[in-house]
Amino acid sequence: MPANRVLKTFKQIDLMKRTFNEYKDKYEFLAMERRDGILQVRLTTNGGPWVFTNGAHSGLGYAFADIAADRDNKVVIITGTGDVFCNSAVDSEVGYIFTHMTPQQVDEWYWDGKRFLAGLLKIEVPVITAINGPATIHGEIFMGGDIILASDNATFQDATHIPTGNVPGGDTQVIWEEILGPVRHRYFQFAGQTLNAEEALAFGVVNEVVPLEKLLPRAWEHAEKLIEIPALTLRYSRIAMNQRLRKLVLNEAGAGMAYLGVSLLENYGQFKEPVA
Template identity: 40%
Template sequence: MAKRTRFAEYENRYANYRFELSEEGILFMQCHTNGKSLVWDWKAHDDMTDVFADIAGDREIKVLIHTGTGENYNADWGRLPDGNPPERPVYQLMPDERGLNKLDEKAWYSRNLIFNVLDVDVPMISAVNGPCNIHSEVPLMGDIVLASDDAWFQDVSHFPRGQVPGDGQHVIWNFLVGHNRGRYLLLTGKKLGAQEALEWGAVAEVLPKEQLLDRAWELARELAKRPPLVLRYTRQLFTQELKRAFLNELGHGLARETYAQRAFFPFGGDMEPLDRAWDDRPWSD
């Protein structure tokens, strides 16, 4: 989906994504909702797909730093303004083919989000500044993944809530940490603390929260000293196997997730409520 873009064209385009461009050509991308941690509603989700298409089309940048805002890398999954989840997602309120087409649109955005991130042709440094409980595949597709010492990873929006973990979680975790660890994390809802994520090989460094962005900028400035084509071709080299993995299994996972959507708790009714809150912390770090 990438097309030729320039920083001025997307700098102020998105409500949930803040950008800075340094003199060295380092693009700083910060996710947020009203200046606080990003809340994953449909607009933030769909806009992130377009954001990465714009970044992928910008041939004037040399390095990307991707991070969140506030205490969390992201906050809760889709919520209404009053803080409560919707009774049913919009596509389940639509009759017949309208609901099917809306659900297909969401799967389309999910598929393109993955490949737009991988189409970014410059080294990507992900700075996970706190808990990441949804769409962890986005920061984990970075070439260098840094985590604050209070960060943890969890796939709260899929299997723990009655959904198939098909929108990239089943690919990225197995790719990074191995099949046994990956499926264990997804099936149990385990919260993988920063230090354990380092031991598993999912992140490269764990730092005190106040040092995280300084370290990201330090690495980015060092990378940016290399010629632009070296940076671009190195990123392409490193993403090739990951692209193959997603190409092989992303559509398969999305299809199974979409088919099982109507059983999704709390919307579908085929699953009893959990005996613990979504942000409960049953796992030790």
């Protein structure tokens, strides 16, 4: 291929890449900042702790895709706001909206839900998750990190599914079984078990437990060491070590979302008005 055509091809590729300014303020549920190639992503609602909404349900996959498409991101840190990671959702949006959507809207819900953990795993640089408190509502999304830190006040539960009458489908059953093992996973779900930080450490859910005030500094300490490693080593190590998990999510998340949808129809179909 002539040199001028090669140059033109690379220019076209550059046009398809994301830049930080294009997406840093795009998602109202995320606050982002970047320094020296380290992208910090903070979950938030109106400046406070994150409350899970259908907007987040729809937007997380797109946010992860934007982050993955920005080659200037060398390491990603994901954390929450204050002393809560994620432990609440908008009640009137949980289940009710699903049971009152058109088939086309249900398809969008299904499409978005399959891209939580799958989208995170498509970020091809190391991801550090800093759990800064209770992670009981869709905390499993962020268990796809390579280094998972927790503050000493952190707790872990899947409060979104069986405890509220819904199937733990989508990527939920995939990641928790991968982390806990099949026997512990089934108990964790059916018993509505809550793990404190030390139990999570003992069960292999997290790698380190530190005081809350030291959590983000510790995450940045890891990140600053990682960016000293050659960029391609970082990128391809992330890909190599998550290949099996990506296959599991691809194979199992879709069916899990379908099972969850059926349970939502039974659980919330009785309501004619939004739950207060």
